[in-house]
Amino acid sequence: MKKRTAQILERLDEMYGTQPICYLNHNSAWQLLIAVILSAQCTDARVNIVTADLFVKYDTLEKFAEADLEELEQDIHSIGFYHSKAKNIISCCRDLVTKFGGEVPSSIEDLTSLAGVGRKTANVIRGNVYNEPSIVVDTHVKRISNRLGFTEESDPVKIEQDLMKVLPKDHWILYNMQIISFGRTICFARSPKCSECFLQDLCKAGDKKS
Numbered sequence: 001m002k003k004r005t006a007q008i009l010e011r012l013d014e015m016y017g018t019q020p021i022c023y024l025n026h027n028s029a030w031q032l033l034i035a036v037i038l039s040a041q042c043t044d045a046r047v048n049i050v051t052a053d054l055f056v057k058y059d060t061l062e063k064f065a066e067a068d069l070e071e072l073e074q075d076i077h078s079i080g081f082y083h084s085k086a087k088n089i090i091s092c093c094r095d096l097v098t099k100f101g102g103e104v105p106s107s108i109e110d111l112t113s114l115a116g117v118g119r120k121t122a123n124v125i126r127g128n129v130y131n132e133p134s135i136v137v138d139t140h141v142k143r144i145s146n147r148l149g150f151t152e153e154s155d156p157v158k159i160e161q162d163l164m165k166v167l168p169k170d171h172w173i174l175y176n177m178q179i180i181s182f183g184r185t186i187c188f189a190r191s192p193k194c195s196e197c198f199l200q201d202l203c204k205a206g207d208k209k210s
Contacts, residue, residue, distance in 0.1 A: 001166070004202055005150070005166055005167070007202055008148060008199060008202050009167070009168075009171055009175075011198055011199060011202075012175075012178040012179075012182070012199075013174075013178075015178075015181075015182075015198060016177070016178040016181050016182070018174060020127075020128070020173055020174060020177060021177050022128050022177075023044040023177075023180065024036065024039060024044055024047060024048065024051075025048045025051060025052070026051075026055075027055070029103075029104035029125065029129045030061045030064075030093070030096060030102075030104050031051070031055055032124070032125065032128060032129065033092070033096075033104055033114075033117070033121070033125055034051070034054075034064065034089055034092075034093075035047055035048075035051055036121045036124050036125070037085060037088060037089055037092065037116045037117065037121060038050065038051070038076060038079055038085055038089075040081065040085070040116075040121075041080050041081065042079050042080050046078065046079060047079065049078075050075075050076055050078060050079055053075075054075055054076065057075065061093055061096055061097060061102055062093075062097060062102075064089060064090065064093035065090065065093040065094040065096070065097045067086075067089075067090055067093075069086055069087060069090060072086040072089065072090065073086045084116075085116065087115070088115040088116030089115075089116065091114075091115035091116075092114045092115045092116055092117065095113070095114055095115070096114070104125060104129065106125075106126060106129075106130045106132065108122050108123075108126070111125060111126070119137075119156065119157060119160065120136055120137055120138060120156065122134075123135060123136045123137075123160075124136050127172070127173040127176075128173075131173075133169045133170075133172040133173060134172055134173060135160050135163045135164060135167070135172045135173075135175065135176065136173075136176040137156040137157075137159045137160050137163075137176075138176065138180070139183075139189075140176075140179050140180050140182070140183030140184070140187075141159070141163075141175070141176055141179050141180075142154070142156065142159055143183065143187070143189055144179050144182060144183055144187050145159060145162075145163060145179075146205075147187065147192075147203055147204060147205035148199070148202070148203060148204060148205075149203075149204030150162060150163055150166045150167075151163065151166075163175070182199075186198075
């Protein structure tokens with residue numbers, strides 16, 4: 001298992017590099033937090049289109065905290081679940097201002113105490129802002145980690161725990177970023193390009209097909 005895992009990671013490194021990449025545009029920790037909240041069940045590309053204007057209109061954390069709910073809903077209307085996201089963003093930003101002195105906290109406990117922030121969002125912040133080794137379990141990581149045989153779980157928390165055992169810490173943040181690229185270009189949810197895949201000979205899903 002260790003040898004196969006090392007081979008998979010080596011190929012991912014060769015294909016996608018080892019430089020961490022964040023696909024959500026932001027200039028501060030709080031902007032990234034808001035962008036990640038918006039990204040739930042929405043593409044990063046759509047979020048980046050919306051935040052281009054959003055972060056100009058609301059250029060401080062305080063403006064988000066004091067935002068009118070209906071107005072913010074209209075500002076993010078093109079993103080799914082805009083009502084709950086607008087409500088969570090306002091509540092989250094109010095807590096950041098009143099409880100955390102305007103700073104985005106670094107601990108899982110503090111981050112997940114904020115409205116709209118679960119472990120996935122918290123780990124994005126910990127990894128990208130604080131460089132804390134963190135595993136982000138999104139739809140790509142969930143699907144592909146199962147196919148690669150790194151986990152048999154479907155619950156994101158259990159998948160995260162399994163991956164923490166399998167992956168070396170120096171790849172915890174990197175793995176998610178590489179797998180996003182891999183999932184968008186080769187390992188689709190439907191009709192993955194197995195014949196073109198550079199991990200085909202190491203893939204457990206490929207074993208089941210043969």
